[in-house]
Amino acid sequence: MTAPGSAELVEVRAPDPGPGQVRLDVLAAGVCHSDLAVLDGGAAATWTLPFTLGHETCGRVAELGEGVEGLAVGEQVVVHAPYGCGDCPRCATGRTNYCDRRASLPAAGLGLGLDGGMAEAMVVDATRVVSAEGLDPVAAATLTDAGLTSFHAVQGSREALAEPDALAVVIGVGGLGHLAIGLLRGLGTTVVAVDTREEALVLARECGADVAVLPAGARGVVPARGADVVFDFAGAQSSLDLAVALLRTAGDLVVVGSGGGSLTVSKPGVLPSGAAVRVPFWGSRPELEAVVGVARGGSLTPRTTTYPLADADRAFAQLRAGRLLGRAVLVP
Numbered sequence: 001m002t003a004p005g006s007a008e009l010v011e012v013r014a015p016d017p018g019p020g021q022v023r024l025d026v027l028a029a030g031v032c033h034s035d036l037a038v039l040d041g042g043a044a045a046t047w048t049l050p051f052t053l054g055h056e057t058c059g060r061v062a063e064l065g066e067g068v069e070g071l072a073v074g075e076q077v078v079v080h081a082p083y084g085c086g087d088c089p090r091c092a093t094g095r096t097n098y099c100d101r102r103a104s105l106p107a108a109g110l111g112l113g114l115d116g117g118m119a120e121a122m123v124v125d126a127t128r129v130v131s132a133e134g135l136d137p138v139a140a141a142t143l144t145d146a147g148l149t150s151f152h153a154v155q156g157s158r159e160a161l162a163e164p165d166a167l168a169v170v171i172g173v174g175g176l177g178h179l180a181i182g183l184l185r186g187l188g189t190t191v192v193a194v195d196t197r198e199e200a201l202v203l204a205r206e207c208g209a210d211v212a213v214l215p216a217g218a219r220g221v222v223p224a225r226g227a228d229v230v231f232d233f234a235g236a237q238s239s240l241d242l243a244v245a246l247l248r249t250a251g252d253l254v255v256v257g258s259g260g261g262s263l264t265v266s267k268p269g270v271l272p273s274g275a276a277v278r279v280p281f282w283g284s285r286p287e288l289e290a291v292v293g294v295a296r297g298g299s300l301t302p303r304t305t306t307y308p309l310a311d312a313d314r315a316f317a318q319l320r321a322g323r324l325l326g327r328a329v330l331v332p
């Protein structure tokens with residue numbers, strides 16, 4: 001990203017790994033809806049430009065910096081990219097996504113203010129890489145945000161999902177949402193999927209959703225008591241309003257999407273009694289290890305469309321136009 005609204009493919013020198021770092025040859029880099037928000041301004045307004053986009057990366061270790069142990073040249077890995085200060089209690093346990101200094105950090109992650117994976121090579125701290133041997137690199141890349149964020153969102157609602165005959169609603173079946181459906185089905189939860197695009201509803205059923213409907217049909221397929229958990233992967237005003245309307249008493253509303261909608265919390269108010277609202281962000285390093293494990297077990301199958309790195313603009317345009325199913329992944 002070179003300027004607000006502008007991403008260009010440029011030649012830069014391959015970076016050298018410093019002490020404790022590794023250089024990766026990038027194998028695959030996912031395209032997230034957040035990349036569009038970054039390109040359009042938003043959070044990027046406070047970040048130093050230029051930087052390389054790409055916060056969803058799978059690569060092969062190409063060079064070890066001084067003092068790096070436990071990694072071998074040639075190993076296939078994925079990158080835990082949420083940025084943290086590195087020494088608060090959250091960072092010390094791999095929860096850089098919830099760093100205590102988040103509000104004052106110069107970037108949100110690698111690819112989000114710091115150099116990321118939409119490149120041929122990338123340098124990362126060795127503590128950020130997680131082995132992904134044996135996985136398809138394109139699928140593996142999607143695990144690092146679409147998979148990890150969905151996993152973390154679902155994990156946070158395990159108690160609500162443990163209700164007898166728990167029902168979850170997933171609104172927004174894109175890069176994140178289609179993986180959330182797979183994770184929920186893996187837990188045995190009944191899933192109602194909602195999207196504004198018919199083709200996303202077809203994908204939702206393929207991922208295991210019990211029912212998949214347009215927003216107008218959602219109230220008709222959720223029992224009157226409501227859903228134990230509603231995951232909103234759009235975060236638009238219309239999706240938030242629908243999410244609230246579908247929520248059961250003491251249910252969880254999990255807002256993952258950053259579509260600009262807002263919700264007024266008051267008592268009494270629009271939320272049912274006992275409701276909990278969460279706004280999860282990304283996920284921890286141990287959770288990335290766990291989601292890689294789930295994928296290795298074969299129960300999580302990302303739907304991907306690959307583009308050459310040189311065609312990144314086309315991938316961004318397709319995502320913006322709502323023409324993608326699942327995740328777009330750039331391959332250098």
Ligand code: NAD
Pocket residue numbers: 031032033034037145146149171172173174175176177194195196197200215233234235236238239255256257258259279280281282319322326
């Ligand atoms: P995507 O474009 O791949 O998927 C979004 C899906 O939502 C699409 O299928 C679209 O048709 C559907 N949709 C849009 N508006 C809708 C509405 N009003 N009702 C129902 N469905 C609707 O995007 P993605 O990459 O999966 O990202 C989803 C959202 O999550 C984005 O806002 C992104 O910025 C955000 N995000 C948040 C985190 C986090 O940590 N909280 C991490 C990654 C992405």
Ligand code: ZN
Pocket residue numbers: 032033034035055145146
């Ligand atoms: Zn993202």
Ligand code: ZN
Pocket residue numbers: 084085086087088089090091096098099100101
């Ligand atoms: Zn920290």
